[in-house]
Each structure stands twice: as C-alpha cells, then as structure tokens.
Amino acid sequence: MTWGQALKEYRNYLQLERGLSPNSIQNYLFDVKKLIAYLEEFNLEESPLSIDHKTLESFIYYVAKQVNKRSQARIISGLKSFFSYLVFEDLRQNHPLSLIESPKLDKKLPDTLSTTEIDLLIAAIDLSHPQGHRNKAIIELLYGCGLRVSELIELRISDLFFKESFIRVEGKGQKQRLIPIGNYTIKQVNIYKNEVRPHQPINEQFSDILFLNRRGKQLTRAMIFTIVKSLVKEANLNKKISPHSFRHSFATHLLENGADLRAIQQMLGHESITTTEIYMHLDRSHLKEAVLKYHPRKDA
Structure with missing residues (x-):
C-alpha cells in the first residue's frame, strides 16, 4: 500500500464512517502528510504498513525542534488516529505509536469578553451599512447561543424554531x-431575516441559508473572522478577540451566573464534560460565593 492509497482510503473513512467536517478531515490528513514529507526529505523507504x-x-524528535508542544501533541494525536485506522482495518498487526506519549500541556484558558466589551463591539456596528443588521445578528447569535463559526455559517432558516425559543445546529x-435562544437575540435575527435579507439578491442554491454575503451566497469562515476583526x-x-471568544464568553457568563455545567455542556455540544470543565478555571469567585451561601456549616 502506498501513502497515496492510504490517504485516499483514510479520507473516505473519516468522511463516511466518522462523519467529520471537511476542516477536521484536512487537519487529520495534514499530520500524515507532514510525516510523508519527512520520509521524502531524508529518502526513507517506508510504507504505511512497514514503518x-x-x-x-x-520523526517526532525532528518535529519537536520545529513546533511548540501543543502542535507536537496534535501531530502525534493525528498520527495515532491514522495508524489506529490501519490496525482497525487489519492492514497492520501492530500500532507503531502505542508506546509514544504526547507532551504534557498546560491547560489553555480560553479568551473571554466582559459584557461591557461585548456591548462596545455591538455598538461599533454601523447599522446604516447594508450588512449592518446582518453583522449585529451574527454577533448576537455567536454570544447568545455559543455557536461555533462552522455552525453559524451553516445555520438555515428551517433550523429556526423561534416560537419554541430554540434553534437547531x-x-x-x-x-x-x-x-435555547433568548428573545433579544430572536429580535435581532428577525430584523435581518424579515426586513433586510428579502431585499438582497439570493442565490437559489443558498435560499435556506440564514446569513448571506452581498452576492446572495453563503458566508465563509474567513468572512466571520474579518467581521469580528x-x-x-x-x-x-x-x-485578541476571535469569533470563538463569543462562544467562550457565552459559557463563562452562564457558569458565573449559576448555570449547571451539564446544561452548558449540552448547549456547547461538547462530547465530554471535561472539555466544558475548563471554564471552571476562569473565575473561581462564584464558587467561593456558592460555598458561603449554601453550605450547612457556612456560619459554624
């Protein structure tokens, strides 16, 4: 089996079996391609089945001298997934990375915005601009529902259940x-959807996509980053603020105001509660208040 054949079959597996997004697939393939480039650079005759x-x-020692620990860990994780696939398909009998550990990483705390900073960003939107109300609805949805950028640009009009106060992503x-979606966010989305969007060109292919560019086509991830910047x-x-900062702020502000961690996990779409628990490290002041207010021995 050549590397080209292995990559093609691995891509199909990631797409069809695991149902990953195109962006995630490209990231997984990038890690394997980095290994292939290393083999070619040093003229090493190794196949996916013989390496x-x-x-x-x-290779990992070589990579460690070029990238930081986080990138190194990601590459190791990507390669482990690739070789796990080969073992799963009975193409290999052993896993060559089974004894290799990823570098230990410090927990990276997400960037968050205060409510004042969010208000300043929204106030900076020029509503007289043709895309002003669209951009305001975008920011309100990112913060009001904690959406990923990929979820925002894929959001469809048919995914809006405003009578029930929910959206489907x-x-x-x-x-x-x-x-769940709040009344204020619903109001801002409706202004764009009902009063602005109908007056612009709409490409038939994207007629159900909520947020459109000036040509009536779906917005790209890059465009959302440009709007925020x-x-x-x-x-x-x-x-340093990115579209993801609004998602982090959504989770952090809910937690600080007493929301249940499990509920936040479900709203963010985290598969594991440990991913959501990172927000516990942002501000512990509310935890202290909870003990002082609710513990039976608070006054003992």
Missing part, C-alpha cells in the same frame, strides 16, 4: 442539537 516505531520516534460529527478595531479594544 516502525523507531522511524516515528525520529449541526455540530462536530454531524451531530444535531437544540439550543473589523469590529475590534472600530471599538478600540486592545485585546
């Missing part, structure tokens, strides 16, 4: 979930 742990150890692994500049915020 052993010593060669992979040399398709997250990682094509898993659908329902997220522009607002940060307009609001004069000296802070």
